[in-house]
Amino acid sequence: MVILSGCTNKGTNEPLSKDGFMLGTFVKIKLYDSKNEEILDKAFERLREIENRMSLNIVDSDLSKINNSAGIKPVEVHEDVYYVIKKAKEFAEISSGAFDPTIEPIVKLWGIGTANERVPSEEEINNKLKKIDYNKVQLLEGNRVFLEESGMGLDLGGIAKGYGADEVQKILIENGVKSAIIDLGGNVFGLGSRLSGEPWKIAIQNPFSDNRGSHIGTLAIHDMSVVTSGDYERYFEEEGVKYHHIIDSKTGYPANNNVSGITVLSRYSIDGDALSTAFYVLGVSDGLALAEEIEGIEVVYITKDKKLYLSSGIINVFENTNEEFEISIP
Ligand code: AMP
Ligand code: MG
Numbered sequence: 140m141v142i143l144s145g146c147t148n149k150g151t152n153e154p155l156s157k158d159g160f161m162l163g164t165f166v167k168i169k170l171y172d173s174k175n176e177e178i179l180d181k182a183f184e185r186l187r188e189i190e191n192r193m194s195l196n197i198v199d200s201d202l203s204k205i206n207n208s209a210g211i212k213p214v215e216v217h218e219d220v221y222y223v224i225k226k227a228k229e230f231a232e233i234s235s236g237a238f239d240p241t242i243e244p245i246v247k248l249w250g251i252g253t254a255n256e257r258v259p260s261e262e263e264i265n266n267k268l269k270k271i272d273y274n275k276v277q278l279l280e281g282n283r284v285f286l287e288e289s290g291m292g293l294d295l296g297g298i299a300k301g302y303g304a305d306e307v308q309k310i311l312i313e314n315g316v317k318s319a320i321i322d323l324g325g326n327v328f329g330l331g332s333r334l335s336g337e338p339w340k341i342a343i344q345n346p347f348s349d350n351r352g353s354h355i356g357t358l359a360i361h362d363m364s365v366v367t368s369g370d371y372e373r374y375f376e377e378e379g380v381k382y383h384h385i386i387d388s389k390t391g392y393p394a395n396n397n398v399s400g401i402t403v404l405s406r407y408s409i410d411g412d413a414l415s416t417a418f419y420v421l422g423v424s425d426g427l428a429l430a431e432e433i434e435g436i437e438v439v440y441i442t443k444d445k446k447l448y449l450s451s452g453i454i455n456v457f458e459n460t461n462e463e464f465e466i467s468i469p
Pocket of ligand 1 (some may be wrong): 399
């Protein structure tokens, strides 16, 4: 089910790279200053571990066990899982529930990106909404997690990739790598800088183009995570309406605002991942306000009317390379 294809280069100026499908997404890691394939193998092993613990598609993952024991009993989990749930709760608090890891019953109901995707009835949505509340996730001593009510469930799809990128970063640094790109399907981490010492230039995809190579601009960064959440990443269409995978935890419907994509710059990818999802749900006005409040976080919003809204600290980092998009002031 999981494809892992190695693709490596030796003895050239090309980076040493490896890719595969992990955590529900296409992963590519490129090392620019090392030819040691074992480092790449270790990184992929770590991602596999994280996937095995946090995936909902794996019946005996820690996360599946927590969900199966909702309302019944606490479950002891690996410290990876405990840590990510703890962070997820923190981001739920910071974002007043815009990011809510207990969104699982609603995500399952819509089934977006699965064979069962459909528009649920309002009654179904309202029933499941009763089960969404991050305050009912108990983090107990001994790495035990308890969901207070039956029917509740955790979904770490909005944060696990970021954790994975951070863990890969750690492995690369421990092994002496100083120049690398870690790409987990839209969660990009630029480790160190280019070999020339210049910053990495990470492109932000044009949400309105089917061509993955079309961009709206670039971010010049070193040692930074760049995470994007967008309504174009996973969705289905019915009767002309687009239903995407980022759910407003207050309504139970895909977040319906003027945002097309939101890119978050942060030192740690786990922060950028959770916040990208939160900022999408919050929309431009509340999202920008929150971004300004959190130290070390910068954002670029792309709206459906092709405007760009930037946080104040990003001006020197962001370059607009597409004249169709206009930088605006909220
Ligand atoms: P991302 O692509 O990082 O924005 O995450 C989207 C994924 O996070 C979805 O596929 C769901 O698994 C999950 N998700 C959707 N809506 C929310 C939400 N409001 N809070 C937390 N996770 C969510
Ligand atoms: Mg996210």
